[in-house]
Every structure is written in C-alpha cells, then in structure tokens.
Amino acid sequence: MTVVPGDGTLASHAGERPAALGEPARPGPVLSSVFHLAPAPGGPALDGYGRPDNPTYRDLERALSALEAGSGDPVRTTTFASGMAAISAVLFGLLKAGDTVVIPSDGYYATRPLAADRLAAFGVTVREAPTLGPYPVEGAALVLLETPSNPGMDVCDLPAVCAAAHAAGALVAVDNTTATPLGQRPLDLGADLVVASDTKALAGHGDLLLGHVSTRDEQLAAKARQWRTWTGAIPGPFEAWLALRSLATLDVRLARQAANALAVAELLSARPEVREVRYPGRPGDPAHAVAARQMRRYGGVLSAVLPDAAFVERMLAASGLASAVTSFGDVRTGIDRRAQWGGDVVPDGFIRISCGIEDTADLIADLTAALDAASG
Template sequence: MTGDGTTAAHAGERPAVPGEPHRPGPVLSTAWHLPGAPDFYGRPDNPTYRDLERALSELEGGSTVTAFASGMAAISAVLFGTLKAGDTVVIPSDGYYATRSLAADRLAAFGVTVREAPTLGPYPLEGASLVLLETPSNPGMDVCDLAAVCADAHAAGALVAVDNTTATPLGQRPLELGADFVVASDTKALSGHGDLLLGHVSTRDDGLATRVRNWRTWAGAIPGPFEAWLALRSLATLDVRLERQATNALAVAELLVGHPGVSGVRYPGLPGDPAYPVAVKQMRRFGGVLAAVLPDAAAVERMLSASRLASAVTSFGDVRTGIDRRAQWGGDDVPDGFVRISCGIEDTADLVADLTAALADNAG
C-alpha cells in the first residue's frame, strides 16, 4: 500500500525499458496489421486508453475503468447502458444541470421514468432501477451519506452511480462505500489544467463494466489517444495539486464566512458547514471547490474586475483560480450573486490577499 502521492506519480506506468522514456508517447494509429495484433481498430480500444484506464483504476482503489471523450459521455454510458424502456431512474435535482436536461429530453423519450431528488434526500426509491448521486453536489456543495443511501437503494433493488467529479478518487471512493458505478468528468480537477475534455466510469462488477464498454464502442464516445496521454501525464501531479487546492479552498471559505458582503458560504471541509459531519466521515480530502453568495451580479463583476488572480470561468479544477456566476447559465436554481469558486494552486497568502482586496467594494 502506497500513499496518494506515490500512487499518482507512478499510476499507469509500463515496465521500464532501458533507453526509453518513463512515459512513452501516445499510440495514434487507428488500425493495426492483422492477424495476431492485440488491437484491430481504434474505436473499441487503444494502448493509450488502457494506460490511462489502468492508472485511474489504481487511483480508484482497484476497479475496471472505461475512459470516455467527456464527462457527459461517461454519464450517458451509465444511463443508456443500464436503463431500458419501463425502468425508473432517480437523478439529482440540484446536481449538474446538463444531466437533468439529458434525462428529461432523451431518457423520457425512450420510455424511462425520471424522478428528481435533492442531494440531501429524501430519495423516491420504490421501483427504481438506478439512482444517480452527485456528492458534493455541483454547484451547491451539499453532501449525502453515500453508505446509507447505497444500502437503501440496494435494498429497493436499484443500482447506484455516483458522480465523483468534484471530489476525485483521491478525495472520495464511492465504490468502497457501496456504489456500483463511479462516473466523473476528468475535464476538471483530475486532469487539472483546463485544456482537456475527458471522462471515465469505474466499477467492480464485470457485467456492468461490459455494458459500459459496449456502449462506448457502439456510440463511439472514445477519447483521443493524445488527450488520454496528456491526462495520464497530468495525473502525476494530482496529489500535490489537490493538497494545495484544498488548503486554498479552506482559507478562502474562512475569509468569506467572516466577510459582511458575502453570505451562504458552503465548503464541506469547513467546520460548522452543514455538510461537515458527513463529509468528514466519508471524504479523504475536501477538494478545491466552494460556493458563496454575493449581493448581486454586479458585485460578482466588481470582484472579478478587481482580482488579479481569479478569472471568470465556467469549469473548475484548474491550477488557476476561477469564479463562475452560475445564474448566468440558467440551469441552476441559485441567486444572481451565487458563485462557485474553484481554487487553484496559487500561494495561499497571495490568493487570500487578492480576494480580500477584490471584495473590498462589497462590504456593508
């Protein structure tokens, strides 16, 4: 058993070959000479996909991982790979809005009954085939008790999938808490540099893994080999990135809690946060994302204009701090001044000083 930093630094490595780099370049071919080639075509599989999947499996604590071209491709594989007409799925009413849109528009059209429930429950489990959870929720940062919900869902005959994008496998391992699937957008903190679109699904059930992989092959939702290789390279710094991001997020949360121009601060690692009692029980670290409410949209704009380090971005998990006013997109039930703050790896003192100055106009 090794620590997170060691695992991340070496995850997915092939055996060392004298004279070759530690991390060989991506395999960009889509077809191989036959017969006898282990691969025959780039859509079902690729050696670089497998390297990334093996690395993610190590980070997940041991599982079968299937890599995808995006987080939505990964979520789609779980939904369409496991549900059929007549089934019922429960999805988060306060989670990523694109998942709700997909379920309402496509799953319902295919004869699947869609129920919504907030992250804190209660969950309408009767007759459900699949329960999709997102914890911490995006963007509200609520946390549900995964072990308890998984147990209840299984007792009702439902599978459980957990969107673990916000936490990452170094922050939380839902499979160890009873989930059947973990799904994530690796576009965010896992690859961590704001320059890739990727996702993955992880499961310890061979039958479920086959369903997910078959969906990827049929739908063609494959990652590019070069993108997979870049993500694999990025994983080496995941532990150190998350450590700084979590340190920064706690410091920023403490700053905002004490600021007269800010309300509704949410960070699961902040003692006193409603999510803290559950988060401290099931999360291995609390991540770099927090939420807060400023008085209005203009206050958010003033803060962004005054900040030297934070910029307006709609993604999260980057090495640079980003702030997103979620109401502008129309998918979340939040006030105009609600912001999701994704802390980067800047020096903590510099980030706190910058945001303190940027918020000066919002006091009182």
C-alpha cells in the first residue's frame, strides 16, 4: 500500500538527497559558476557552466516539484531569480507576435505594465480581466490567473476558468504566490503552469528573492528552462539553499499564519473604524464558498479598508508587532498601505496585512491596542 505523506512530512523532507556515509545530512550551497569537466567525451555526466544548471538549483527544484505534485503525477520545476523573472519566463517564453494573452486587472501590479509595455511592443495583444471574470478567452493563447488576488483577495473558480480556456485553445498559468503549493495546487485543478514568487510565504523569512515555474508538460518545462538559460534569470545558489532550508517549516508556518489571519479578520470585522475586510478563509467572505472548494488552506494574507492614510500611520506607530513592509509571507506580521505605490486602484486607507507566526493572543492584543490608539 502506498502511503501518501502529510504536508508536514512532505515539506520537511522535500528535496532531501539519499543518505550517504560521510556526506552532510543537509548539503550546503554549491557556489561555483565553473566546474572542471571530463578531459574526454563519453565520461559521466557532470555539471558545467553554472548558468544552465547548478546542484543547488536542482535540490530546490526537486523539493518544489514534490510540493506542487502532492500525490499526483510528477511535476517539473524551474527556479528563477525572482517572482517577476518567473512571470516573465511564462509570458515571453511562451508567447509570440500575433498571440493574445489575458492577464489579471486586479492582480500583482507589476505584471500589468510589463505586459502593456513590453509584450505589446513585441506584437502580443494584451487583454485584462478581473479575478472574478468574465474572462475573454476566445482567440487567446495564454490566460494568466492570480487567485487569491493580490491585494484584493478575490478568488476565481479555477476548474471552471481552466475548462473554458482550454475549450478556446488557450493555456492557463496560475500565479499561486499567496496560497503556496500547500494551500492550493493549480495543476490538480486544470492549470497548465504554476508561477510563484517564492520571496513571499514559501521561503517565508523575508531574506531572499526567488521564483519558480512548475508544470507537468515536458515541452512547457523545456521552454521555461530555455528562457532562464538564455536570459540568465538564475537564482543565486545561496538563495536557493536558504529557500530549501526554509521549506522544512512551511507546513507549521502556514498553519500559524492562517490561524492568525482568521483571528485578525474577526477582530477587524468587529471594529467600527473598518469599512471592509477580505479573507477567503472567513465564513461569510464573498470568496469563501469558491475558496473552500479548491483551497487546502487559506494562508496568512488579508485586506481591510481603514478610514485614511493618517489612520494607518497612527496604527502602525502604535503597534509593537506589526511593521510597514511591502512584501508578505514573512514570519513577522507586516502591513502595507497599497495606495502609496500607485499601482492598485484601492482606497487611500486600504491595507494588506500579512500575518506572521506570533502567538495569536499577542498579535490580537497588539493590534487592538494599535487600533484604539489610532482612533484616539
């Protein structure tokens, strides 16, 4: 009988090399960019120049493939220097002049100008669609989804959108940064590719930049890897090693972050100063019904609308645990007022909260005091 490991077992052993006498239990990063090669052809396969491949990349890619696959068919993963490098590999590595792509109008803001400026310059037609649809898939070569959306926390029905896109002849790529593979497996829900910024919750310590693309399709995997080789969008071996080290705690980190996010969502929903709270894991949230069907856990990110920018500043100044950060997924709680960056159409007091792994009671007490102070 085949035993399917749980998330904690899968994460803590992902990418592990077979035990070997005299070898370290957890090998460190291989930092060389140039390797000595066999003096004559026909010898064993060896590592060559570090841009196409590196032993540390392979360790991380093997681990991420295990997480993306779960108990399903094998997955091939290519790591990149950042999440944007991974998205660029999907957009530029798969599309050609004359193609049409559909991208999120309410997803990660940097994707939109990249597509509108650079893809359009290369003859690709760009259509935008909100996460809740409708999706103009007719004639499209690729549909890029992001669910839950960043920063609005909307959720699209992945199986339904994937089925419609495939019927129209389009590939589907899903930005799974917010959920991570332990929260949602888009490949099992019909997607052709998964793209993610591992800078966020997957690596989870706020100390590196990284991204990846995963797929079960050999040709798509080859195109992603070819794009990385041609453009040099490779991760640093040390960053890859840090991410691999961090994966061992992914299950326990996500569990605490999700518990904290639900508690914070309940706190904010009861406060008169807060106009709107969005968290897919909260019963009653507009996205909860769809999220409950396709997500395995809901993550640590939520959004809320506070009175104005000044209120947010007072709240942050009064908090002892939450700090102003623009990334998310860290082990420490961060709050980002999105309107200050100009890329998202949100109210001035709109915030994205990334819950860390602090004790839930401590975080709630801290934010309650901060809200009281901000309210005067």
